[in-house]
Amino acid sequence: MKTAHPTLAEIQRVFDLQKSRQQEMASTTVKQRKQLLRKLHAGVLKYRTAIQEAIYADFKKSPAEVDLTEIYHVTGEIKHTLSQLGKWMRPRKVATPLTLMGSRSYIQMEPKGVVLIVAPWNFPFNLTFGPLVQALAAGNAVVIKPSEMTPHTSAVMKQMVEELFEPHQVSLLEGGKEVAEALLKLPFNHIFFTGSPEIGKVVMKAASEHLSSVTLELGGKSPTIVDASANLQDAAGKIAWAKFLNNGQICIAPDYVLVHESVKDQLISLFKEKIRSYYGEDPHASADYCRIVNKRHHNRIRELLEDAIRKGATIHSGNQIKEGQYVSPTLVSDLPMDSRLMQEEIFGPVLPLLTFKNKEEVSALINAKEKPLALYIYSKTQKHIRYWLQSTRAGNTCINHSLVHHNNTNLPFGGSNYSGIGKSHGYFGFREFSNERGILKQVLPFSPTDFLTPPYTNFKRRLIDWTLKWL
Template sequence: MTENPYSELFNSQMDRYVAVGRSTWKERLRKLRALKDALEHTYRQALREALHSDFGKPFLETDLAEIYPILSEIKHVERNLKEWMRPKKVGSTLTLIGSSSYIQYESKGVCLILSPWNYPVYLTFGPLVSAIAAGNCCILKPSEATPATSRVIQEIAGALFDPSEVVVVQGEVDTAKALLELPFHHIFFTGSPAVGKRIMEAASRHLSSVTLELGGKSPAFVDETASMGTTSKRLAWGKCLNAGQICVAPDYILVTEKAKDALVSELKKQLESFYPKGASESESYARIINKTHFRRLQNALNTAVSEGAEILYGGESNEESRFFEPTLIGNVPEDASLLQEEIFGPILPLVTVKDAGEAVKIINSKPRPLALYTFSKNKSAIRSLSENTRAGTACINHNVVHLSNNHLPFGGINNSGIGKAHGHYGFLAFSNERSTIRQYTPSSIDLLTPPYTDFKQRLVNATLRWFK
């Protein structure tokens, strides 16, 4: 049998992970501060240029959505890591008199981080921040779809870390498959639900724990009580960010009949305001990552239109430059792929509903989404959407921004993911919470060992009566 090409790297980290797991909070912060300085200063321009080269990502979006979130995450860890690592005392039961109970946070060991192409910097180094904070060794596999950015990522990791602690591996699908053959202690994957299922299947062979940050169809509900100007601006921004190639983008809008015309009118105004000379001429609008994804989007749009859907705005595209205009579309057939599969692009279907109750039924008829957005001033509608649906995350009267709050757990549920990330929740994802009891005095349990006598039975009976 051919040896796995990554066995040597993996084994070097296996030899090292216990020592890394014993590192102090100060030692872990030194690594994170070096990463912070590299991203903020040394490699910032290189990353901007690489992302622009890969798919036209505007420099400001790189700063805002790729680099700043990692810096913010590191600052949050700096303020809290000492406290997070401290063993946490918990209460004990009557039968454990003379002992103390506590939770000890220990590293999981050797971890694999598989990151996607849409936010390759943030979704590679963001999980790495949590993994380092928790004291782990990591192998990173960035996406082959962003080659320029992946090269810079590898250069950064090579400059900052010993490969026996953190290393980047480049390659395509075969590389990921080979890595998944190794018995990692934890796997952190960001990507589609379809691939997430394969990751989970591979992890099951070694009983590796997983964090799966997936996607799905994240709906936005809008009713007539919402501020149409503000709502349309926020929805247009959330959908156009990275040309819609973001897991928490609003995937489709459920809009009440009374609000539809006003919302469509305001969305058009906002898109024209964002891109006065047209999105194709704008330096503020990204391109589709590759021609495969471009054709997927084009086919989905063409099929919907051929089946009776109406383009309300946009629809222009250019395969050679991978430009796809922000597009609003209505009257989409329910069975069209635009309403069945995650769009992951700048097409925004609008579905008319009578009220929040009908919106709830539609949302609950689909797999559980990563995010749910409610735009309304109606407390009853907001409560109905909040209480009667299930989603990984939610925003009320905004979208996407919850991703930036390090105090909130981020992650999906079922089809949209398993496990949470960011801040303390990211630290916990890469930690084993070891339950520990320390006995200081003779234990009451010592009185109840075999042989079981009548006296010992009376002791047990008395204890049971105590808890009635």
């Protein structure tokens, strides 16, 4: 599907338009911002079928899965924001020290200005319109650059944006690498990027040229721990669902499982049962099992599996790779640590299993890698749970579940260092697109600082000494 890409002149025109009218967006009231969000909510519901069809055309994702993982996230974000926006925008009083007696202090949230959202292909609607909700709630003008890998979805989103918003409010610019590069050369006030750590470095470097602030939602190898005390039936169902949803193309998907050696075989058997219960005897025929987004990523996963097999890995199920970007749900164990499956983020329906004997081994292995975006723990032993929470680092963690922390708009979502910078969702997303402007207002006609101005007499020196000692 081919689309007309904007010229450099058109990109500059859109940016200049939003810059020239950013104060108009910044000055919007709670009521006006809610009106924009309600209009967006109505638009999402109106285009629901078109969104489903577009995402199916891009990588055969079922309508039900589109509803659950794309549309619901956006409508939920809008509803939560509508219920809380008045409180978020209200100036927040803070304490004032005694040395500044006679004044009051507060924090006022103000928009950053003109922001750029660079969206990924794996959840092309959710991860475009989710950040858009937060940016609009904060009062910003927004330029969106969707992924060129999901052209049908991008076309529907462009139609939505043009119908729902004025160009100075929100503009969506389709295109490939050249459009992204042209946008990154512009002095946006903030850039929100979702994608790989490698491209995240490029975005951050470009942003540094203009001292633009960034939110980077990246990824990495998110581990799942299953100890001997875990409810294995429950763990197998939840991990398999989280891993093979969206064909494994999720930044917070369980990337590999660390399972206690005493329950490995039982867990593998349960995984196989769950895969059959979700997708039938032949997942290729299942309407609920989507595909890899394109041939390049399809070949990449093939190469990961071929590398693992050459190095002695054991395939327990799956490893069927067919035309049409199909890769079956695959379980693999006995992996050497230098295999590509254990070195690279998989981003596909392949689940490696490693065994451990004691809880210290687990932390050592996790900490030997970059901080993951998510860590999942399946255990009934509180001592183990506490140990792994204290001895590891991760962007977010679920205990006895997977993925669902992403659904809680009251939690900050995001990584740490290699897995991301900044947070999103709910208030945390609103704050990410805002500047917290600290304001001190002198109320009384005098201030204690009036007694500490030059010349520094003996009395003033004694007063300074007393202040250092007691205040």
